[in-house]
Each structure stands twice: as C-alpha cells, then as structure tokens.
Amino acid sequence: MSTNPIKQAAQITKAYAEDWDGLTREECKEAGFSDVQCNVLVPALGKKVKGKITADEQKKLEDAGFAKDFIKNLAGDDGNKALQSRVKWLADRINPKMDLGICQTNCDANERFDGVIELEWIGPAAAPAVPALIVALKDENWGVRSPAAWALGKIGPAAAPAIPALIAALKDENRNVGVSAAWALEQIGPAAIPALIAALKDKNSGLLYEAAYLLGKIGPAAVPPLIAALKDEDRNVRYCATLALGKIGDHLAIPPLQKMIREDPDLLCRQAAQESFDKLMEKFR
DSSP: OOSOHHHHHHHHHHHHTTOTTBOOHHHHHHTTOOHHHHHHHHHHHBSOOOSOOOHHHHHHHHHHTHHHHHHHHTTSTTTHHHHHHHHHHHHHHHOTTOOOHHHHHHOSHHHHHHHHHHHHHHGGGGGGGHHHHHHHTTOSOHHHHHHHHHHHHHHGGGGGGGHHHHHHHTTOSSHHHHHHHHHHHHHHGGGGHHHHHHHTTOSOHHHHHHHHHHHHHHOGGGHHHHHHHTTOSOHHHHHHHHHHHHHHTOGGGHHHHHHHHHHOSOHHHHHHHHHHHHHHHHHHO
C-alpha cells in the first residue's frame, strides 16, 4: 500500500465502502497508519471504535494537518469514487423499502439512523443521497426523520429537490423534526424562497409563521418576492411578508412598506408595516 497517508485513506475507503462493519482499528493499524491517524479514520469509516482520542493526540493531529487533508482529499481524484460508493451504499441502507436480502434482517430504525448520521457527517458530498433522505423524512420513526432533515441541511443548496418534503416536515408532529427541517431550509437558502412564499398561504398558522421566519433568516435574496407578497389578497400573507421584511432590514422595503401603511385595508397589516418600517428607519437613520 502507498506510504502517502491520503492515498492510503482513499484505498481504505474503497476497500470498506461496502463493508457494513466499516474499518476497524486493527485493520487501520495493519494498513500502516499511526494510532493518531486511526483515531480519525476509524470513526469516519467504521463502527467499531475503541477508545477516544486524547487532547494531546488531537493537537498532534491538527498540527500535522492530517484530518483536514484527509477530509479534503476524499473529494479528490483518489477519494471521489470511494466517497460516491459509500454515499450510494448508505442511501440504500436508509431506505426501508429496499428489496435487498441484507435489509430484510438488518434495516431496522437503528440501521437507518446510523446511515443518516453518516451521511450527515459526509456533508455536501452526500448530495446523491438526497432522494433516499427524502424517503427518510417520512420514516415511521422520528429519530430517523429528524437527522434526515439535518443531513439535508448539511448537504446545502444541492438538497433543493427536498424542499417540498422539508416544508411538509415543518408540520411534523414531533418538534425536533420541525426544527431540523427549518434549519435545513435555511441552509439550502434562496432556492427555498418560492416554496416558503407559497407556505404563507397555508391554513396552518404554525407553518405560516415558520415560513415568514425562515424567509427573514434567508436574508436579502428573499426581499423581491416578499415585496410582491405585500400585494397578496390574503391578509395573512401580507402580514407575514411584512414581518419578514422587517427582520431582513433591506432598504428596498422602505417605499412599499410606506405605501402599505397608508393603503392596506387591514389594521393589523398596517400596524405590522409600521413596526417593520420603524425598524428600517432606525437601521438606516
């Protein structure tokens, strides 16, 4: 095996990408890695972790730059195929409807949870697993649904196909799932704006206000659609759009808010517009 630690890591990933037990500490040592390096590789690639890394070992690892280089190089020429293989395998594992022999006995909630958590660790490179994570958002176990939403957030903008499912998850009966879905939508960013604007019309007041809050969190990219929403026939849409504009604090909202204060037929909307307008005046004064 190559003496280059990054190439070693890539080869190990390839060797264990389809091994459910992953990389063991013994196997890592046999491959020529040091104890410190194995303390990074085993948690990343395996399930049989024995012992935790000490503060001194962590410092040595950081000083050597090994952990940073390893993670970086997983997306490089040597590691990319290995990582893709692992993502595909994990995606298959978390789908409870997979018709694989191994899943008939092993794909219980704990197995699906483990797969989702590992995809979360992988982050943006786990984008090919988005369809499987969308399935996981409807898992019967909230302990799978919540980390699935979180994993989609870790993937970021590439998880945009999951936006409708995440919007639905905002109404999940379990609050943890809703919180994770909200965070995921925030991480996906501007691509979620049209769906969040549409959610302002939902009859569920909790979803309505959650959508307005998220539009405010996404920031300036949400301003034009929110300004357009100030003219919506639904008073709830206008009201929530007004609050979101106040939270974002973009100067472009000043003229339409002034007009709303003067002309909106609903008292609460006019009051909300005045509140948001005052925030903007204080910011740009």
